[in-house]
Amino acid sequence: MTAFIIRRLLQAALVVFLMSVIVFFGVNVIGDPVDMLISPDADQAEIARTIQALGLDRPIGEQYLHFLKGVATGDFGKSFIFGEPALKLILHHMPATVELALVSLLMAILLGIPLGLYAGLYPDRKVSKGIIAGSILGFSLPTFWVGLMLIMLFAVVLGWLPSTGRGDTAVFLGIESSLWTRDGLSHLFLPALNLALTNISLVIRLTRAGVREAMHQDYIKFARAKGLSESRVVSVHLMKNILIPIVTVLGLEFGGLLAFSVVTESIFAWPGMGKLLIDSLLQLDRPVVVAYLMIIVLFFVVINLVVDILYSVLDPRVRLKDQGA
Amino acid sequence: MTILAVDSLKTHFFTRAGVVRAVDGVSFSLGQGEVMGLVGESGSGKSVTGFSILGLVDPPGRVVEGSMLFHGEDLVTMPTREIRALRGSRIAMIFQDPMMTLNPVLRIDTQMIEAILAHEKVSRKEALKRACDGLAQVGIPSPEQRLRNYPHQLSGGMRQRVAIAIAFLNNPDLVIADEPTTALDVTIQAQIVHVAQNLCRERGTALIWITHDLAVVAGLADHIAVMYAGRVVEAGQTDDVIDRPRHPYTVGLLGSVPSANRRGQRLTQIPGMTPNMLSLPEGCAFRDRCTHNDERCKESPEITTDSGGHAIRCFHPQYEKAPA
Amino acid sequence: MNTEATVMKETPLQRFWSEFCESRIAVASLVVLLIIILLAALAPWITPQNPYDLAQVDVLDGKLPPGSDAYAGYTMWLGSDGAGRDLYSAILYGIRISLTVGLAAGFIALIIGTVIGLTAAYAGGRVDTFIMRAVDIQLSFPAVLIALVLVAILGRGIDKIIIALVAAQWAYYARTVRATAMVESAKEYVEAARCLALSTTRIVIRHVLPNCLAPLIVIGTVQTASAIALESTLSFLGVGLRQTEPSLGVLISNGFEYMMSGRYWISFFPGIALLLTIVSINLVGDQLRDVLNPRLKR
Numbered sequence: 036m037t038a039f040i041i042r043r044l045l046q047a048a049l050v051v052f053l054m055s056v057i058v059f060f061g062v063n064v065i066g067d068p069v070d071m072l073i074s075p076d077a078d079q080a081e082i083a084r085t086i087q088a089l090g091l092d093r094p095i096g097e098q099y100l101h102f103l104k105g106v107a108t109g110d111f112g113k114s115f116i117f118g119e120p121a122l123k124l125i126l127h128h129m130p131a132t133v134e135l136a137l138v139s140l141l142m143a144i145l146l147g148i149p150l151g152l153y154a155g156l157y158p159d160r161k162v163s164k165g166i167i168a169g170s171i172l173g174f175s176l177p178t179f180w181v182g183l184m185l186i187m188l189f190a191v192v193l194g195w196l197p198s199t200g201r202g203d204t205a206v207f208l209g210i211e212s213s214l215w216t217r218d219g220l221s222h223l224f225l226p227a228l229n230l231a232l233t234n235i236s237l238v239i240r241l242t243r244a245g246v247r248e249a250m251h252q253d254y255i256k257f258a259r260a261k262g263l264s265e266s267r268v269v270s271v272h273l274m275k276n277i278l279i280p281i282v283t284v285l286g287l288e289f290g291g292l293l294a295f296s297v298v299t300e301s302i303f304a305w306p307g308m309g310k311l312l313i314d315s316l317l318q319l320d321r322p323v324v325v326a327y328l329m330i331i332v333l334f335f336v337v338i339n340l341v342v343d344i345l346y347s348v349l350d351p352r353v354r355l356k357d358q359g360a
Numbered sequence: 361m362t363i364l365a366v367d368s369l370k371t372h373f374f375t376r377a378g379v380v381r382a383v384d385g386v387s388f389s390l391g392q393g394e395v396m397g398l399v400g401e402s403g404s405g406k407s408v409t410g411f412s413i414l415g416l417v418d419p420p421g422r423v424v425e426g427s428m429l430f431h432g433e434d435l436v437t438m439p440t441r442e443i444r445a446l447r448g449s450r451i452a453m454i455f456q457d458p459m460m461t462l463n464p465v466l467r468i469d470t471q472m473i474e475a476i477l478a479h480e481k482v483s484r485k486e487a488l489k490r491a492c493d494g495l496a497q498v499g500i501p502s503p504e505q506r507l508r509n510y511p512h513q514l515s516g517g518m519r520q521r522v523a524i525a526i527a528f529l530n531n532p533d534l535v536i537a538d539e540p541t542t543a544l545d546v547t548i549q550a551q552i553v554h555v556a557q558n559l560c561r562e563r564g565t566a567l568i569w570i571t572h573d574l575a576v577v578a579g580l581a582d583h584i585a586v587m588y589a590g591r592v593v594e595a596g597q598t599d600d601v602i603d604r605p606r607h608p609y610t611v612g613l614l615g616s617v618p619s620a621n622r623r624g625q626r627l628t629q630i631p632g633m634t635p636n637m638l639s640l641p642e643g644c645a646f647r648d649r650c651t652h653n654d655e656r657c658k659e660s661p662e663i664t665t666d667s668g669g670h671a672i673r674c675f676h677p678q679y680e681k682a683p684a
Numbered sequence: 685m686n687t688e689a690t691v692m693k694e695t696p697l698q699r700f701w702s703e704f705c706e707s708r709i710a711v712a713s714l715v716v717l718l719i720i721i722l723l724a725a726l727a728p729w730i731t732p733q734n735p736y737d738l739a740q741v742d743v744l745d746g747k748l749p750p751g752s753d754a755y756a757g758y759t760m761w762l763g764s765d766g767a768g769r770d771l772y773s774a775i776l777y778g779i780r781i782s783l784t785v786g787l788a789a790g791f792i793a794l795i796i797g798t799v800i801g802l803t804a805a806y807a808g809g810r811v812d813t814f815i816m817r818a819v820d821i822q823l824s825f826p827a828v829l830i831a832l833v834l835v836a837i838l839g840r841g842i843d844k845i846i847i848a849l850v851a852a853q854w855a856y857y858a859r860t861v862r863a864t865a866m867v868e869s870a871k872e873y874v875e876a877a878r879c880l881a882l883s884t885t886r887i888v889i890r891h892v893l894p895n896c897l898a899p900l901i902v903i904g905t906v907q908t909a910s911a912i913a914l915e916s917t918l919s920f921l922g923v924g925l926r927q928t929e930p931s932l933g934v935l936i937s938n939g940f941e942y943m944m945s946g947r948y949w950i951s952f953f954p955g956i957a958l959l960l961t962i963v964s965i966n967l968v969g970d971q972l973r974d975v976l977n978p979r980l981k982r
Contacts, residue, residue: 251418252460253455253456253457253460253461254460254461254462254463254464256411256416256418256455257453257455257461257462257463257523258463259416259444259447260414260416260447260448260452260453260455261447261448261452261474261475261478261526262444262445262446262447262448262449262475262478262479263448263474263475263478264444264478267474267478271466271474272463272466275463275465275466276463276464276465279465
């Protein structure tokens with residue numbers, strides 16, 4: 036187990052290193068670093084000063100080391116727009132994004148698993164076919180398009196829910212969140228549903244496929260032959276087997292939620308780090324863009340690592356194979 | 361005393377390609393403590409017969425006709441609730457592949473205890489103790505430890521012992537064993553047969569042993585039914601069927617099994633392939649593989665029983681032609 | 685046995701077609717898709733206006749609801765956008781751009797992915813491990829993130845977006861081709877070809893590649909749809925195509941600001957066009973997968 040974790044840690048470190056190389060060389064070799072890292076409004080003297088300060092006159096290898104040092108200490112430079120350190124800015128926007136992602140993950144589980152279970156257990160019913168058709172749509176429709184339709188329907192036509200912003204937040208159990216206020220919840224619902232849509236579809240598909248496959252397995256038939264009630268066969272024998280892949284995939288999808296929150300946050304003007312990225316991209320606030328990309332890569336790597344380890348803890352077969360190795 | 365009487369059982373599968381008559385009019389009966397060997401090639405309907413008894417035929421299959429009287433009550437018309445109460449308590453089943461039977465993500469103790477708790481209100485502790493005893497009875501060393509294992513930590517033979525222990529946990533009247541030794545090594549096969557046989561004898565449990573291997577049931581069963589294409593083609597006392605087979609198919613089956621007292625003789629084989637259940641020939645289903653095929657065989661032969669209880673479904677019964 | 689015999693009489697193409705037609709939805713999707721492609725291809729000849737010829741656009745026509753008459757006399761059945769462009773015309777031109785970008789990106793990614801996948805399968809050893817590790821890592825990131833990284837580095841514009849889409853998608857093709865090639869190369873006919881001392885290149889191109897076609901077609905359709913979706917997403921966010929290259933995403937983005945004031949049509953109609961395009965490609969792709977994947981055949 037320890038050897039496994041160490042191996043995965045090394046692999047994760049390698050990925051972060053590679054991404055830092057790509058982002059760094061992307062900014063410094065393909066793009067023009069002066070253009071990328073210095074405010075477009077700067078005058079000649081300031082440009083010269085910054086070039087020296089950033090060490091852009093030094094060899095590329097040395098520059099990279101400097102960049103790495105900055106990354107290691109959390110120094111990505113200052114935002115051109117806000118004049119604050121990029122990292123601080125991103126951390127400030129992070130809670131809103133994490134809140135949005137967590138709530139939509141919850142929605143995906145609470146809606147996706149029951150729907151997928153139904154579609155898998157009763158494949159020939161009309162409702163099941165409707166669920167499947169819905170999940171195909173949920174997969175193929177772009178997130179922003181669905182967001183647009185949600186706004187049109189719920190905010191413009193029906194006028195039930197607000198379409199922009201985060202609403203009021205309150206502090207409960209030491210956590211500041213919009214979950215604790217009515218206004219906050221009403222603001223949270225549409226963006227969270229929008230962000231969850233792909234994952235609801237994904238969970239429906241995974242659950243249904245899992246059920247369809249497991250239903251024909253001998254162990255399900257054997258469980259029935261033991262005289263167990265149908266509810267126990269489904270909730271214990273079936274669910275425990277299909278939950279493992281679903282949990283794994285959902286865990287991996289959490290990173291995807293953070294990435295796709297870029298789209299949802301932009302549509303619903305949700306003040307998270309995804310909207311910050313798009314605003315920064317549009318306003319050419321490059322230190323923030325670079326910092327965001329490095330942080331999200333780090334996120335991904337950590338999530339993958341955690342899911343891998345969790346997976347090996349959850350599935351006794353994987354756990355044992357590794358002990359044997 | 362008869363505990364199970366199956367009469368004209370028909371289980372059909374309604375597939376897109378057509379109706380598969382997997383079981384097409386099977387009858388047999390079984391007394392208390394009796395062991396019956398149900399023999400046939402794969403696809404002959406022997407496993408489906410077993411699943412039909414427990415009401416575990418998966419769609420698109422279903423029992424369409426016939427009756428199965430278990431202690432006088434018809435399993436075909438019995439409500440699902442009552443059948444479920446019988447499963448695992450009065451009628452238990454052992455499956456073919458022990459690698460697939462036990463749930464891979466649940467520990468052995470969970471899978472054993474739930475089988476007891478599904479039928480009886482006893483404490484978890486009591487159930488655990490019975491599970492432990494059950495494992496000991498099928499010859500599993502250090503059962504307390506094994507209970508805490510996951511299935512994949514056990515060998516195939518061990519897993520099949522666990523499955524047998526689960527089947528006998530609630531002292532059933534009838535155990536249906538669906539080719540329980542096919543997936544195992546030859547040396548372990550004999551042990552498994554031995555374990556199951558002993559438990560049945562000790563407890564007076566009736567046993568239906570489904571297999572494609574006549575040699576296995578020869579030493580185990582009291583009587584044998586041979587199935588071909590969804591029908592029983594020959595049935596009788598084990599000695600009668602093994603020593604004096606009368607249906608050409610049984611003769612062929614016996615001729616293809618190597619055995620010590622026929623050393624030096626050629627093994628014969630049954631010509632042709634196992635039949636396609638979607639397009640069986642008219643009349644006798646075995647007709648186009650049979651050396652005695654003639655005009656009469658275009659009609660379906662009825663089953664006829666002689667005074668000794670030896671029944672066959674054939675126009676050309678074989679007399680004393682069995683290899684000596 | 686009988687059914688197989690009758691099937692053998694049809695040519696593979698006929699059989700493929702008759703199996704494809706088993707799903708009415710798939711056939712309907714194919715028809716819709718063909719109509720969309722036709723409309724887009726014929727756009728200059730069947731639209732009342734070239735929406736990007738400034739001489740033909742009148743700002744006074746701006747934000748007119750569907751069915752209004754333009755200053756130039758024709759009726760704007762789908763209304764007009766903020767700049768006074770006829771939406772019907774703008775949508776047909778927009779589909780052109782969206783389809784071009786999607787198909788170009790899909791095709792280039794297919795070629796690159798296929799070459800890399802085949803290389804991995806046939807080089808084996810370290811090269812294979814290295815390539816597949818790269819593929820795994822890349823696939824663990826969502827496509828939208830990869831595209832955003834590239835957009836951040838490269839900037840906006842058709843060529844750059846195509847590069848970003850290819851970078852986000854090649855790995856899917858590579859993985860599929862490698863997997864199929866590994867399966868195929870283990871088969872006896874490849875063994876036989878090896879025994880005939882045919883060169884590896886020849887075996888790969890003449891024997892293995894044709895067998896990868898079926899999965900490639902399936903992945904190709906689905907990935908092209910997702911390339912179109914991804915491009916429209918980037919464009920909607922304002923980091924994709926420029927205003928001078930108005931794909932459907934750009935049109936929807938332009939209309940978004942008017943949505944809250946009730947001028948829904950500026951975003952809605954391009955949105956419907958995008959929906960029909962993506963969903964019809966996906967449904968055709970789904971049916972192709974069912975028909976071409978022998979494992980799923982009943």
